[in-house]
Amino acid sequence: MPGNVTNTREIAKTQLWRENQVLRQILGICSSLAVTNSMKNSLVMGLGLSFVTALSSMTLSAMRDIIPHRVRMIVQTMVIAAYVILVDLALQAFLPDISKQLGPYVGLIITNCIIMGRAEAFAQKNPPLPAMWDGFFAGLGYTWVLLFIALIREVLGFGTVFGVNVDFIGFERWTIMIMPPAAFFIIGSMIWAMSARAQRLPTPNKK
Amino acid sequence: MKKGHIYTLVFMLALSTVLTLALALAYEGFKPNIAAHDDLKKERSVLYALGLDEGLTDEQVTDTFAKVVEPVEGQGYVYKQDGQVRGYAVPFTGAGLWGSITGYAGLSGEKDKLTGIVFTKQNETPGLGGRIDETEYREQFRNLPIAPGTLLSYGQHDGYRLDGITGATQTSNAVIRIINQMLSDHVFNEGVQ
């Protein structure tokens, strides 16, 4: 993916679909799968990550000329961690129940490779505003993948969508869906579908 | 981009200072909110265990709590109405699969049944043991008959039925063990004052 696309629409298309961080770059899986047995948690987690990625990309891009090269990584980590702490505090203050359920996974946003990846690949070479959009859409791309996985898991495992009962026929709950293996199977299949599709159509703007 | 050691050092110091200050400010700003939530959560938990929280808004919870519940020295809370003891909320804690499970159990005034249990802290596996926090599981403990010398257990019994959580046997067993322990230590042997 060329790192110099600065058109917001292009960035959105790239990050949401074509080069989706989770499905195509296989990044950021760590903290993502654990929360996908509930759509509500996935949404909050996804939005939290979008916020952190957008703002840290913007901040790091604004500082890109004054950051000493040698300590780049640690500066990136510190800025990211600061934004994650903000998100964590805000969750504790306004959504205490969700904050409790997400537990350590909010803190783990720090080590989510998407944020660091965008900071390295895009924010370093681009001005703050495109960097912010790039980070934001990378986060949204991650959010929809999480929500999709959570939709399958929550409907089949609990019979609910966002906690609202949608089980009109009274089927047997599929316990494996709320356990970890289901997350692996679903994301594996999604990645498979995406790369099979990418192999079939040779897109001109892919390297 | 050639910059010296001094520059790097100054830069890192400045960055750390700015970040720490910003976060400290944010923390101070959010703190009252977080503390208020913690209090409210505790009050709602105690009322839930006593079966009194239904349909209450947050303000009503604080009001009701102040009106009918009194703390007991080291032993949780007592629920009084018109000077009469109607129930107790007894704290419990014990080892789960991953960490401590902590919460309150509500008892009727005669100590012949549980009015409900609630967890204030648990770190069981999300989606498995963590499901003890779901209403479906907790509601099973509503009006469960208890008596000195008998232990609660899962399955169909005279007068009640309790189900553990599929795939989370360890956590389910831990909960029962903690509740039984709490009953025999704090309710029947020593008694709630």
Next chain:
Amino acid sequence: MPDINPLIIFLASIATSNMVLSNFLGMCSYLSVSSEYKTASGLGMAVTLVLVLTSALNWAVYTYLIVPLDLVYLQYVIFIIVIAALVQVLEMAMDRYTPDLHAKLGIFLPLITVNCAILGATLFMVIRSYGFVQSVLYGLGSGLGWWLAISMLAAMREKLAKAKLPPGMSGPAISFIITGIMAMAFIGFSGIFTIQ
């Protein structure tokens, strides 16, 4: 401090609550460094070493620095800096005193700072308020569990390199499917360890 036998925490963190297979932590390097058994195993060893050391160090930092100074809200930053610094020191120390080991593990060390399993173990240990021995054994168990998972995946992927897979399936997709099957097998462990 919960009253749980540290040995049970150790065993459970390898089998029933494996870092990768049930907590989904450390996935990035788990997927990207698992095409060759030898490399994967080397990374596993390095992760285990760092996990044990950071668990001990972060436990001390949390108990003697963060809590007394009321800095809990800054804990993420502090933990990540401790991890980064430890990895750096470890790399320099290895380079100097055990060049053999450094040649073997050195290349993995920078990767480890951003491995979620390390920070994850620290956060879990803090949130569950483990004592020192519990924390260290939890770190060790988590590391061994991670090592086991990545070695198994890498061993299978070596064989799969010769297999004929449907288009688009090779690489990450098949790795996830294998991981899913492994996770299912590991569910079988639950119930072995009894809490007294």
